[in-house]
Amino acid sequence: MSGASSWSFREEDSKRIHVILMAFLRESNARTGMIVDRTGQMVATVGEEPTFDPTAFASLTAADFSANDQLARMIGEPEFGSLFHQGEKESMYLADIARRVILVVLFDNRTTLGLVKLRVRQTVAELSKVFDDMFTRGDAGQVRMETGFVGEAEDELDKLFGA
Amino acid sequence: MSMINYASREINCKLVYYGPGLGGKTTNLEFVFNKVAPNARGKLISLATETERTLFFDFLPVDLGTIRGFKTRFHLYTVPGQVYYNASRKLILKGVDGVVFVADSQIERMEANIEAMQNLYDNLSQHGFNITALPFVMQYNKRDLPNAATIQELQAALNPGWPVEDPARQRVTPDPYHEGENLIEEVGGQWIERAPYFEAVAMNGDGVFDTLKAVSKLVLKSLGTA
Ligand SMILES: Nc1nc2c(ncn2[C@@H]2O[C@H](COP(=O)(O)OP(=O)(O)O)[C@@H](O)[C@H]2O)c(=O)[nH]1
Ligand SMILES: [Mg+2]
Numbered sequence: 023m024s025g026a027s028s029w030s031f032r033e034e035d036s037k038r039i040h041v042i043l044m045a046f047l048r049e050s051n052a053r054t055g056m057i058v059d060r061t062g063q064m065v066a067t068v069g070e071e072p073t074f075d076p077t078a079f080a081s082l083t084a085a086d087f088s089a090n091d092q093l094a095r096m097i098g099e100p101e102f103g104s105l106f107h108q109g110e111k112e113s114m115y116l117a118d119i120a121r122r123v124i125l126v127v128l129f130d131n132r133t134t135l136g137l138v139k140l141r142v143r144q145t146v147a148e149l150s151k152v153f154d155d156m157f158t159r160g161d162a163g164q165v166r167m168e169t170g171f172v173g174e175a176e177d178e179l180d181k182l183f184g185a
Numbered sequence: 186m187s188m189i190n191y192a193s194r195e196i197n198c199k200l201v202y203y204g205p206g207l208g209g210k211t212t213n214l215e216f217v218f219n220k221v222a223p224n225a226r227g228k229l230i231s232l233a234t235e236t237e238r239t240l241f242f243d244f245l246p247v248d249l250g251t252i253r254g255f256k257t258r259f260h261l262y263t264v265p266g267q268v269y270y271n272a273s274r275k276l277i278l279k280g281v282d283g284v285v286f287v288a289d290s291q292i293e294r295m296e297a298n299i300e301a302m303q304n305l306y307d308n309l310s311q312h313g314f315n316i317t318a319l320p321f322v323m324q325y326n327k328r329d330l331p332n333a334a335t336i337q338e339l340q341a342a343l344n345p346g347w348p349v350e351d352p353a354r355q356r357v358t359p360d361p362y363h364e365g366e367n368l369i370e371e372v373g374g375q376w377i378e379r380a381p382y383f384e385a386v387a388m389n390g391d392g393v394f395d396t397l398k399a400v401s402k403l404v405l406k407s408l409g410t411a
Binding site: 184 | 188189190191192193196197199221225227228230232241242244246247249250252253255257258260272273276279280394397398401402405406408409
């Protein structure tokens with residue numbers, strides 16, 4: 023038995039997150055809002071579809087946030103709740119949500135850092151509620167796939183890596 | 186911590202290649218990257234120094250395809266081996282679903298192997314994990330070198346077996362990968378379990394897929410109904 027716990031993400035969670043992020047994008051004029059979990063997995067993307075590889079992006083985002091957590095500790099802060107990476111045209115703003123996931127905002131010069139920050143604050147509060155609910159509803163501990171899943175998955179492994 | 190996303194119908198699992206510096210972890214991922222069909226894998230991302238030593242991690246996503254309606258993907262990570270990068274190693278273990286320990290078979294690297302194994306135990310326990318409860322596979326790499334230790338020596342030093350407390354599991358369980366050997370058996374009145382092990386020459390790809398397949402199966406089993 024695995025010592026790791028899994029968590030599940032339901033259709034209704036996705037809907038709630040989409041509604042919140044859509045409102046955020048409208049009010050902040052940002053291009054894209056994403057949710058990445060702390061282990062490096064993409065959870066949701068709303069707004070303009072990014073042209074980059076989302077899997078790689080999610081993994082690097084989690085690493086970025088974790089590395090900065092360590093830096094924060096070194097200077098005597100428990101964490102940095104948010105990070106800002108400024109580019110010439112494109113910038114990104116990252117904010118912690120309930121210490122579980124990261125909100126990533128991509129924006130350009132159609133808006134300002136000030137406006138994005140202002141709107142992020144409210145959005146983080148709303149999303150925290152959603153994720154708190156998700157992680158406390160009880161089925162977040164062990165998720166089980168239906169019977170037959172493992173057998174079929176093993177067949178796929180054989181195909182991919184050779185029997 | 187595998188994530189099952191019912192909204193996007195995706196399952197993501199995290200596999201970490203651990204072990205001493207220069208043992209061949211990055212080489213494992215490079216081989217997988219080069220041999221798996223391009224439509225079944227993403228980019229290989231390496232956060233490395235100019236001298237190509239892994240600085241933070243290597244990362245490679247591999248798609249298993251759609252199983253029972255779920256797009257199933259493994260995220261392969263390696264950790265940097267150098268002693269002073271422990272902060273990086275700890276971060277990468279966050280949410281791990283399965284571990285491959287890549288040992289360097291060279292007799293001169295025995296001490297480094299043992300140190301890395303101890304470090305894995307320590308870091309996992311700080312995340313609240315116990316290696317004996319996690320899908321875990323050993324890889325003895327660099328079997329091609331003349332100064333390689335014997336498998337018996339490596340097993341004794343790195344995979345001597347941990348006690349099996351659960352009476353239901355105290356029965357002889359053959360090692361499916363090595364005829365005549367057991368994964369669970371009674372030794373001197375004590376039931377012990379060893380991790381499955383594989384010999385490898387990662388440079389040529391020998392043993393790379395066998396190792397990956399074995400740990401992947403263990404992870405998938407842990408997702409399924411017991
Ligand atoms: N002789 C031999 N060399 C290997 C083997 N696997 C990897 N190497 C070499 O060992 C060195 C370190 O490998 P690398 O994958 O970077 O190790 P890492 O630090 O664990 O990521 C490289 O020069 C590899 O080419 C092997 O099976 N046999
Ligand atoms: Mg490396």
